[in-house]
Amino acid sequence: MTDHLQAVIDMIGPPENRFADPAAWARLEAELGTTLPADYKIIVDAYAPIQINGHLFLPHPATGRWNLAEEIRGTSRVWAETRWQRDWRDDPESDPRVICGLPDLAFGTREGLIPLAGTDRGEVIFLAPEVHGFPGGMCVACEDGDWAGYPMSFSEWMYRFLIGQDMAGYRSAAFYPGPVLLEYPPMAPGEPTKVGHGPERGM
Secondary structure, three states: OOOHHHHHHHHHOOOOOOOOOHHHHHHHHHHHOOOOOHHHHHHHHHHOOEEEOOOEEEOEOOOOOOEHHHHHHHHHHHHHHOOOOOOOOOOHHHOHHHHHOOOOOOEOOOOOEEEEEEEOOOOEEEEOOEEOOEEOOEEEEOOOOOEEEEOOOHHHHHHHHHOOOOOOOOOOOOOOOOOOEEEEOOOOOOOOOEEEEOOOOOO
16 A cells, blocks of 8 residues: 655655744634644645745645645635536536535635645646545646546645646646645745656656
8 A cells, every 4th residue: 555645755855844844734723713734734834935846835834934824814815705506417527525525615614625835837736635535635627617526635636646647637647757846935036936856756
């Protein structure tokens, strides 16, 4: 059985833990009224803020720039105010309420969807109370306006994303062979983006 958290770490490289701060997580979780997944916090502490393989962006709760708490607030506000609803009668499997077993959607709350990460393609990866019956699964708002549910942990979702599976809906794979591309955004004005790579992974 694959240890998906360790597999992600093996692909990205040794954890750096540049901004690891338990107090920052405690403040964020108190604001949300819920505990975020342990594997997600380990990955974020290990590498964030970071953009991975040119698409997936992870912010961090302890930084001034690229701050996770601000991203969650802002993204949740936008989604709560956006007309995300449509007539799902012809495609009920793409209805996020069906995916998550919810009568209606809220954003940024323990009873609703909490945005954990996003991509430069406009996809948003949400933590849901459940996905197809799996507690704490991933519900993804896809680039094409559909939604997709992944009844798995964040680390499994990320592992499958990195090996090139469709993890944001139909034909959404973004596979790049070779070491994982790591881009660290500037943390101060005038600072350049730092680029690195994970270890060779035989892909």
